[in-house]
Amino acid sequence: EDQVTQSPEALRLQEGESSSLNCSYTVSGLRGLFWYRQDPGKGPEFLFTLYSAGEEKEKERLKATLTKKESFLHITAPKPEDSATYLCAVRGGGGNKLTFGTGTQLKVEL
């Protein structure tokens, strides 16, 4: 059974204080690791897809990396608008089923 564990559960940063979120996973036949951002009361917003170890993707202040066992979401010089819950999910096996972690709730303060 696919499993995803995210840490920390919650993270409080000062504006400009860089940090990383962790996503550890076990999956049979990885067919994609996904990062989403979710704001309260809204659906998850797609950020990145990573397919193979060593792959990296960047978008504004966010950078996602992937190894064979985990993925990191690096946040450089965060701003208050980066405050959200960040979700990690994996797809393995057949079909499009995603297995999600429970998320990291990030709060960036002035």
Next chain:
Amino acid sequence: KAGVTQTPRYLIKTRGQQVTLSCSPISGHRSVSWYQQTPGQGLQFLFEYFSETQRNKGNFPGRFSGRQFSNSRSEMNVSTLELGDSALYLCASSLAWTSGYGEQFFGPGTRLTVL
């Protein structure tokens, strides 16, 4: 390009009733997946549809069912509602089922409250 739309956005029902939720995928997307999100369990996979056929199913009781129409729109139904069914129900669409690659894009969700 319009995103995934879900209706209604909010629902209040009482125990024992049934409910139907609707999802319209992004134009051109043919695969629709449904998820339940609760504070305790996070996002849990319900089922996915492609070409009007259920392709995959999560570990939910038979009270949860769904269908997909020829225009790729999908509905999910929950019968005999229980208090524990209160959750945010999310629909996600993607281009295809067997591609093995590609992203799922989520709608805003339907907030179901069971009293």
